[in-house]
Amino acid sequence: MSEAVAHEEPFPDLADIKSLEEALHRPEVRRSRDALEGLLADNFVEFGASGIVYDRATIIDLLLQEDGGGEGELRASNYALAAISDDAVLLTYESERTQKDGVRRSVLRSSIWKRAGDRWQMLFHQGTIKRGFNA
Template sequence: MANSTVLIDEIRALEEALHRPEVRRSRTAVEALLAEGFVEFGASGTRYHRAEMIELLCDEDDEPADGELEATDFSLMPISSDAVLLTYRTVRRGSDGPERQALRSSIWKRTGERWQMLFHQGTLTRPAASPADG
């Protein structure tokens, strides 16, 4: 596997590309990022397969109604010679609603010369405790 710093930067960039509206609305971009056999367990508890996820993303509005997404605490763990597990935390701060936090995990696999997402899960969580809350 490549240098771990370079690899986490590459996988993180691919993951965060899927957060951007212009990528999410591009069928070509999403098809390139999601592997055949892709499955997502959404934060809502809904299970999505590749074809329906592509349709859902391509049909999204220009601006997310529930605010900007901030992703932090990225960690990468190799799970085989051609697959990695990426975990991180997201916070979505709505302009008129409550903050929504989730723990996220994605399995990325190398297919030929590129990485593709094979699995994703989002789990809603409470805000992380700060050291002062200790």
């Protein structure tokens, strides 16, 4: 019976998931344990551009320690959303940031968002640096 209810719930559109994703880019969200715990699924995993795999607890701790300095504004573009199951979507996009040393860094990003009751939470994220772009 619960599966039938899940199918009847409205599927998110790109704007819904983009808004959740971009919330994670904002310093006030990145500094809020409550906000992060609400956005990241209990079994969240991130494959970092460094090759390090982060679990939810680790990434929350790292985000809470950020000082917000040294990095310019994150600009994101080319968003695309694809359904991967009745209760999960894949969001892909590109981001670019100019660091304080003037180096521009462009990253291909992908996130899996999964329905958790009446909300969506990020289950997985990966960022891959675009080769040949950083200037």
